Amino acid sequence: MSDTAARPVAETFAVRERTQTQLVVRRFLRHRAAVTSLAIFVVVVLFAYVGPLLWKYDYTDITDDLSQSPSFGHPFGTDLIGHDTMAQVMRGTQQSLKIALAIALIGTVLGALWGAIAGLYRGKLDFLMMRIVDIVLTLPTIAVAAAVAAQGVGGSQWWSIAVILGALTWPYVSRVVRGVVLSLREQEFVEAARALGAGNARIILRHLLPNALGSIIVVATLTIATGILGEAALSFLGVGVQAPDTSLGLLVSLNRDAVNTRPWLFYFPGLFIIFIALTINFIGDGLRDAFDPKQTRVRQ
Amino acid sequence: MFAYVVRRLAAAIPVLIVASFLAYALVALSGDPLEPLKLRNPPAPPRTIELETQRLGLDHNIFVRYWDWLWGVLHGDFGQSVQSNYDIGANLGRSATVTLRLVLVAMLLALVLAILTGVLSAVRQYSRFDYATTFAGFVFLAMPSFWIAIVLKDLAVRYNRASGTTVFYTIGETSQNYESMSAFGKFGDVVGHLVLPTIALALISYAAWSRYQRAAMLEVLNSDYVRLARAKGLTWRKVLVRHVLRTALIPLVTVTALDIAGILGGAVITETVFNWNGLGRMLLNGVARADTNAVAAWLLLAGLVVIAFNVIADSLYAVLDPRIRHE
Numbered sequence: 001m002s003d004t005a006a007r008p009v010a011e012t013f014a015v016r017e018r019t020q021t022q023l024v025v026r027r028f029l030r031h032r033a034a035v036t037s038l039a040i041f042v043v044v045v046l047f048a049y050v051g052p053l054l055w056k057y058d059y060t061d062i063t064d065d066l067s068q069s070p071s072f073g074h075p076f077g078t079d080l081i082g083h084d085t086m087a088q089v090m091r092g093t094q095q096s097l098k099i100a101l102a103i104a105l106i107g108t109v110l111g112a113l114w115g116a117i118a119g120l121y122r123g124k125l126d127f128l129m130m131r132i133v134d135i136v137l138t139l140p141t142i143a144v145a146a147a148v149a150a151q152g153v154g155g156s157q158w159w160s161i162a163v164i165l166g167a168l169t170w171p172y173v174s175r176v177v178r179g180v181v182l183s184l185r186e187q188e189f190v191e192a193a194r195a196l197g198a199g200n201a202r203i204i205l206r207h208l209l210p211n212a213l214g215s216i217i218v219v220a221t222l223t224i225a226t227g228i229l230g231e232a233a234l235s236f237l238g239v240g241v242q243a244p245d246t247s248l249g250l251l252v253s254l255n256r257d258a259v260n261t262r263p264w265l266f267y268f269p270g271l272f273i274i275f276i277a278l279t280i281n282f283i284g285d286g287l288r289d290a291f292d293p294k295q296t297r298v299r300q
Numbered sequence: 301m302f303a304y305v306v307r308r309l310a311a312a313i314p315v316l317i318v319a320s321f322l323a324y325a326l327v328a329l330s331g332d333p334l335e336p337l338k339l340r341n342p343p344a345p346p347r348t349i350e351l352e353t354q355r356l357g358l359d360h361n362i363f364v365r366y367w368d369w370l371w372g373v374l375h376g377d378f379g380q381s382v383q384s385n386y387d388i389g390a391n392l393g394r395s396a397t398v399t400l401r402l403v404l405v406a407m408l409l410a411l412v413l414a415i416l417t418g419v420l421s422a423v424r425q426y427s428r429f430d431y432a433t434t435f436a437g438f439v440f441l442a443m444p445s446f447w448i449a450i451v452l453k454d455l456a457v458r459y460n461r462a463s464g465t466t467v468f469y470t471i472g473e474t475s476q477n478y479e480s481m482s483a484f485g486k487f488g489d490v491v492g493h494l495v496l497p498t499i500a501l502a503l504i505s506y507a508a509w510s511r512y513q514r515a516a517m518l519e520v521l522n523s524d525y526v527r528l529a530r531a532k533g534l535t536w537r538k539v540l541v542r543h544v545l546r547t548a549l550i551p552l553v554t555v556t557a558l559d560i561a562g563i564l565g566g567a568v569i570t571e572t573v574f575n576w577n578g579l580g581r582m583l584l585n586g587v588a589r590a591d592t593n594a595v596a597a598w599l600l601l602a603g604l605v606v607i608a609f610n611v612i613a614d615s616l617y618a619v620l621d622p623r624i625r626h627e
Contacts, residue, residue, distance in 0.1 A: 147586075
């Protein structure tokens with residue numbers, strides 16, 4: 001107490017100046033579920049990318065232990081021909097994460113630009129661009145993706161799946177971004193930029209998109225979760241990642257008949273899909289709250 | 301209202317035509333249906349390949365092919381399939397009745413559960429019920445639909461085995477001896493086979509929709525006109541049903557209509573798990589054979605269903621919100 005009293009009044013009651021980023025980070029750190037999820041997600045990423053360097057088996061290794069239930073030597077057990085399931089789940093998580101991130105990247109960049117252009121120009125161009133969005137949204141993503149992926153376009157590489165799903169994801173992002181841009185474009189700073197002679201490209205890239213960044217980051221995060229589920233669904237239908245490579249969706253799919261006899265083959269990769277999607281959704285939720293300036297310490 | 305619906309449907313026609321052209325071109329350009337024939341060992345005679353090319357119209361360019369296909373569809377002829385003796389139109393009709401049954405029942409179940417959960421968890425915000433359903437919702441949202449389906453199927457198989465009876469049907473959309481059943485038996489058989497796939501398909505939509513319903517309820521509950529209604533002495537029940545729920549249903553209608561395409565995709569996966577012979581199998585069969593006419597017809601039907609639900613949603617706005625009147 002005496003310490004506080006000794007300080008000048010102005011310093012005691014002054015509120016420390018904080019940047020926008022600091023505020024966002026502080027609000028995010030108060031969201032307990034989101035922070036826990038972020039920690040779990042980091043562990044999963046480390047498991048997928050650092051794990052294979054430390055683990056004694058490679059996902060292609062065939063051991064002498066056939067169809068073993070989880071044990072100290074094989075924490076996730078082994079399959080019918082002796083693959084170590086943990087090594088396979090590591091590789092599968094790697095591939096699934098890579099594909100999901102690529103889907104989110106493609107979908108977000110395309111969608112943000114599309115939405116920002118439509119929202120800024122409005123009028124006929126907006127109408128036309130949004131009808132194109134409607135057209136893509138009319139078709140079930142999984143059906144279209146399966147139809148294209150089944151023909152082995154791009155040799156069924158991981159990136160071909162990412163491109164196909166990314167090309168079907170951007171309409172969702174563009175709708176969100178357009179909505180934000182429609183309200184941003186009416187604000188004074190856009191008018192000021194225009195008065196200073198800024199062109200449309202500059203206004204979109206330097207003013208509108210950075211100000212819409214909060215919404216874009218949130219929707220991008222959620223796109224990762226739908227991406228990982230999309231990849232899993234495609235691989236389940238047999239038109240996603242192809243053996244000898246693997247992914248979490250493919251592992252679940254290949255082992256669906258083992259659910260009763262060798263459940264570890266089915267449940268471990270499935271649990272990883274759920275963990276990833278669950279933590280990402282919580283992180284997205286935390287980011288949404290963190291970026292919302294109306295958010296106060298006290299919840300109404 | 302009737303004029304509005306007609307106008308909306310008319311406006312949807314260009315969207316549907318462009319979407320079906322895109323779908324047609326995508327499938328036609330990404331695969332060659334004659335590849336198995338060409339790679340066959342011993343090789344197929346050139347005459348066979350030539351005849352197949354002509355039968356499927358592959359010697360024309362994509363615009364001519366699409367136009368011929370569309371013209372045929374409008375006259376009830378869905379064109380030639382890669383599989384000989386495969387009637388695309390008849391198969392589409394039969395599969396659609398099987399699958400739409402699943403989709404509609406699952407949607408209804410998801411909606412009822414979502415509204416109930418949403419209302420209860422908003423009214424009792426931060427209660428144990430609220431936390432439990434919120435967490436369960438997040439978990440369901442994170443589950444791949446085929447994973448839920450496989451786990452449910454496994455549980456049902458275990459239960460059947462343990463009890464020595466067939467309480468849950470896990471394979472197919474009807475029993476083998478369906479044709480010989482009485483009308484009442486047929487109904488029971490269909491319902492019995494619907495139970496598990498419906499739950500599997502409904503859970504994911506339920507998770508998302510209950511979140512939306514909760515958020516919408518909270519927003520309305522904190523609004524001034526609800527406070528006014530209470531202040532004027534209306535009973536809590538009346539306020540909740542007539543003022544809060546009615547308004548809070550509007551966002552849910554929007555989300556439901558937006559999710560239709562996703563639910564159709566989910567049905568494809570659920571059907572695969574439960575070995576149904578519906579739209580899912582038809583799509584995957586067509587896709588595996590690069591059967592452009594069949595896949596395009598499938599996607600056209602999906603587009604029609606999506607647009608129909610959007611028109612229904614728009615009409616529902618007018619019912620729920622008296623300020624919206626479609627003159």
